[in-house]
Amino acid sequence: xxxxxxxxxxxxxxxxxxxxxxxxxxxxxxxxxxxxxxxxxxxxxxxxxxxxxxxxxxxxxxxxxxxxxxxxxxxxxxxxxxxxxxxxxxxxxxxxxxxxxxxxxxxxxxxxxx
Amino acid sequence: xxxxxxxxxxxxxxxxxxxxxxxxxxxxxxxxxxxxxxxxxxxxxxxxxxxxxxxxxxxxxxxxxxxxxxxxxxxxxxxxxxxxxxxxxxxxxxxxxxxxxxxxxxxxxxxxx
Numbered sequence: 001x002x003x004x005x006x007x008x009x010x011x012x013x014x015x016x017x018x019x020x021x022x023x024x025x026x027x028x029x030x031x032x033x034x035x036x037x038x039x040x041x042x043x044x045x046x047x048x049x050x051x052x053x054x055x056x057x058x059x060x061x062x063x064x065x066x067x068x069x070x071x072x073x074x075x076x077x078x079x080x081x082x083x084x085x086x087x088x089x090x091x092x093x094x095x096x097x098x099x100x101x102x103x104x105x106x107x108x109x110x111x112x113x114x
Numbered sequence: 115x116x117x118x119x120x121x122x123x124x125x126x127x128x129x130x131x132x133x134x135x136x137x138x139x140x141x142x143x144x145x146x147x148x149x150x151x152x153x154x155x156x157x158x159x160x161x162x163x164x165x166x167x168x169x170x171x172x173x174x175x176x177x178x179x180x181x182x183x184x185x186x187x188x189x190x191x192x193x194x195x196x197x198x199x200x201x202x203x204x205x206x207x208x209x210x211x212x213x214x215x216x217x218x219x220x221x222x223x224x225x226x227x
Contacts, residue, residue, distance in 0.1 A: 004157075033214070040123075042219035043158075043204065090157055094215075100146035100165055101208045101215045105157035 003027045004106040006091050012112045013081050021076045021109050023091030031094040032074040033103065034058075034066060036087040043090070049074055081113045116141045116207045118218035126224040127195050135190040135221050137179075137205030146208030147188040148215065149179055153201045161203075164188065175199070200225045 004025045013019050023032065034046040035058075045058030047066040055068055063085060067075045078085055091106040117140040127133050139145055146165055150158040162173025169181040179190045188205060205218040 031214075040219075043217045045214075048214060092158075100163065100210075101213070102148065102160060102163060103150075103158070103206075103215060105150075105159070107157045 002107070004091060004093055004104055006089075006106040006109050008109060009107065010110045012114065014114050015082055017081050019078045019081055019111070021078075021089055021091075021111070023074045023076070023106060025072050025091075025093045025104075027093050027095065027104060028071070029093035029095040029104070030071065031096065031101070032068065033092040033094070034064075034074065034076045035090045035092065036060070036085075037090060037108075038087050046076065046089075078111075078113075081111075083113045085111065086113045087111060116145065116209060116213075116216045118205050118207050118216055120203075120205055120218035120221050122221045123219070124222045124224070126226060128226045129197050130194050133190075133192045133195045133199070133223070135203050135205075135223070137188045137190065137218060138186050139188060139205075139207040140186065141207055141209075143210060144183070146210060146215075147179075147181060148206040148208065149173065149177070149188075149190050150204045150206065150217075151175075151201050152204065152220075158204060161190070195223075195225055197225045197227065199223060 030051045033048045035043045049055045049068045065077045089109045092103040094103045119138045148163045149161040152158045206215045208215045
């Protein structure tokens with residue numbers, strides 16, 4: 001089984017709808033991240049969490065919110081989806097006990113907002 | 115603040131040819147450095163990482179990278195590229211003070227038959 005899972009893998013929604021993307025991990029890592037990927041723009045960090053009580057905005061948090069329900073779960077919500085939020089979304093985890101932020105990525109969620 | 119530059123957006127090489135992908139970083143001390151690969155339709159996977167010690171590091175799939183402090187570079191190399199290496203490659207710099215990593219914008223590799 002995959003260590004970092006994302007649901008759904010694909011989602012098509014309409015403008016104005018609320019949508020939640022979920023991420024679960026079995027790696028036991030404290031750190032979790034949400035990124036979006038757009039062609040030509042690389043990875044952009046939306047939110048990150050260093051533990052259950054520590055949540056931080058990334059470079060593009062406007063229009064998004066997150067919830068860290070447990071060490072293993074980190075959800076990303078779009079309160080009112082808009083077409084320019086159409087993108088590939090990745091969740092990642094990392095464990096800093098080795099002294100560096102080595103990240104492990106989920107398979108991604110492809111979101112289309114019509 | 116740390117930053118990463120991958121100067122090449124897209125590189126095309128012939129199968130069997132050698133490969134070098136460039137990565138330059140900015141960081142105030144000796145950084146942690148990473149290369150990740152994203153195959154089509156998949157998430158990113160760690161190829162290799164440099165923390166300290168030997169400046170030439172070996173990774174999976176026959177890749178290696180060399181840390182050059184004087185050039186602030188961490189270029190990725192492979193002596194003979196296979197068609198399955200076609201992917202997007204991301205360089206990242208890690209913060210040695212427990213901060214998060216910063217990713218470059220990626221380089222897309224196309225392999226010609």
